[in-house]
Amino acid sequence: MPAPPAFLRRGPLREGTFTSALHEPRTVVAVGRWLGVALLVCFLTGLTSHLLQGPPGWLAPHLPARPVNGYRITQGLHVISGLAAIPLVGAKLWVVYPRLFEWPPARSVLHALERLGIAVLVAAVLLELFTGLLNTLQWYPWPFPFRQTHFWLGWLATGGLLVHLAVKAPLVASVWWRRAAPALAQRRAFLAATAAAVGTVTLVTAGQSVPWLRALDLLAPRRPDIGPQGLPVNRTAAQAGTVTVPVGWRLRVDGPRPYELTLADLAELPQYELELPISCVEGWSAAARWTGVRMADLVRRAGALPGSAVRVTSLEVEGPYRVMEMPAPYVDDPLSLLALRVNGEVLDADHGFPARVIAPNRPGVLQTKWVERIEVIA
Incomplete structure (x- = not known):
């Protein structure tokens, strides 16, 4: 790959910038599996919530009143999985961010389209998680309606994710189960740290909807037992x-x-x-x-x-x-x-x-x- 022009060889574009052995496909796939599950659960439960709040006319007469705790479970899972996805997105972006500075930026029309799709995917996911987080705080510092925007961002992020998986399917399949070296010990440590971050975020926020975790409800915006x-x-x-x-x-x-x-x-x-x-x-x-x-x-x-x-x-x-x-x-x-x-x-x-x-x-x-x-x- 040709080097960038001399005047651009600064910051992340200078040679030797990315030295960690973890910036490789096996780590990307390992983190991506967890993130994919979190985003899929978040999307499906969010879709359930959207339909229950504003069902189309043909669906309204068929909405189920049971199970009694149905919405409690699905919406709890929606927020839990959304919060868990935040550290997972951070880990995934850290692993892949050297690819953002590839040179040349586009090697062909298809490559340019792929990178554009990734940009849309990342932007949609980040905006979806950011607005969802602020919604849990009931803070809306934007001029657009939250619920409708959140709904369509969910479709955009999920569609972008499916397209990205289809493009990367051969690479994902080649490393899905492989315990690839080098940096096996580093990879395990990184994944353990990521899992610990996700677990901590979940434990200190899920108590607002999971009764037996209420004692650990330290960072969630609400305590379900406090109020009139x-x-x-x-x-x-x-x-x-x-x-x-x-x-x-x-x-x-x-x-x-x-x-x-x-x-x-x-x-x-x-x-x-x-x-x-x-x-x-x-x-x-x-x-x-x-x-x-x-x-x-x-x-x-x-x-x-x-x-x-x-x-x-x-x-x-x-x-x-x-x-x-x-x-x-x-x-x-x-x-x-x-x-x-x-x-x-x-x-x-x-x-x-x-x-x-x-x-x-x-x-x-x-x-x-x-x-x-x-x-x-x-």
Whole structure:
């Protein structure tokens, strides 16, 4: 390979810059296997979350309300695998970064296209992980909508990864199982250090969704047991403009036989107590005992038939989830409640007083708080 011009032989382009024996294919493949698994799990669970939050019309009637902990598990895995991918991406980029300074930069049109594809892949993965990390902190210092951007970046990163694997398949196959020398001891030490970094990141953050790791939850943005009534809160009553509930609040249920109920009326209806998790897109989840009226009972009283979906409207002044649609499988499920109490206490204002929705296998943003209206829509 011809050397770069003399005026460019500085920094990473000077001869002898990259001396580590770990900048070789076997180490790249070893780290790449771990990274590929993390990114694949992150993509599939993220796709699940996206579809549950905003399903297309044809899918909504078929969304499953069970398993009860389904969203808690998939979204927990999504954030855990995304955080684990951060040190893995750092390790992978360190191993391959000498290739960024190859000379000449492109040896042919195909080589140029390959390098362009790698640039797109790296940029998409880094941006995906960076925005996802800041989302766990609920910090959005950018002008574009997070959820839609994160969704399409996921497709771009996954597509770029599959193309990259197809191009590199012969090289990957040649070293997949080979215990290649030189630097076998160095490689083992490097992989052990990478595994330790991934394990540490996982142990000190996964407790926000994995109960038996809660004692190690040191770096996660949330502790699932801290907040009003022992539960975290993403959006407070003050932020939603619902600190003061209107005097004479009444729940309106619209259907073939519309009616209204006061809080006292709701308390006189059959009450059910059950344990359900509340699971948020930021990765934290916590189980609680909820007491309230079954959603199915409320809509049947309004004359709705089984298989009806509903639209729930909040007292919240504004927000992307002020109005929420609940597909029929959730409405009909006996575990879906209009909750009036949590952990034996009347709902705190931050948890949705006077009434909120709680249903199995749903994202927290769809467990509408401060409910004022339930409308049968199908």
